[in-house]
Amino acid sequence: MAATKKYTGRIVLSFILFFCGAVNVYARTETEAVTQVSTIDALLSGIYDGETTIAQLKKYGNFGIGTFNALDGEMVAVNGEFYQVKPNGLVEKAKHSMKTPFAAVTFFDMDEALELQPGVNFTTFERVMDTAAPTKNIFYAIQITGLFRDIKLRSVPKQQRPYAPLSVILKKQPLFYSKNIRGSIVGFRCPQFIKGLNVPGYHFHFISENAKMGGHVLEFTVEEAMLQIDYTPKFFMLLPGDDEFYKADLTINREEELKKVEK
């Protein structure tokens, strides 16, 4: 009897170890992957409710950007903490139970760091990245942390059904300006071939150092800041399984619409 009990105990233990091991291997491989929920074209077409919770999203990354169900503000995740930027630009910690219709995350794992010169803005930053990045054909997770001379941000107010298209909603987007503010710009540079799925080029959100203010970044000027780049060659998608997504017409070219929404 005693021997059987011991044997059973060992089997249980090896199962536990096997699953712990599997989770560890999974997490380690994920550090090189961007994982995204749904597609940018689904969001542009007005699918603003998803099933993926913040708790689930955390399994795929500790860093990233997105939005919440009913477009209830901008999402920004940094150092494992997920935040919700309210329509007034103020920030709250996102609850684990909150859901997202669109987000992209990764485990941030810096490959390269460089100091940005005072006066670098969104346009000149693109030139810095073109020099620093070895190729335009992979994803880069990007974090810029420091003091910003000025920054122009926006957030989105929570929507009611029937939902209007994103391009219509963002015509009235709440804008915020801030000067001499410390914080982090967080986001991605996606390759051009990603169009339809995500935003080709740069997509950044901001969170202040005191985690009180943030938003989707429209313009910025650096006073002193460190740029950290994470080369990310893998890409995973979590596509919604609901009726709304299944029935959406995602064959339409929304390139022009996206340009209006991102600026």
Ligand SMILES: [Zn+2]
């Ligand atoms: Zn955004």
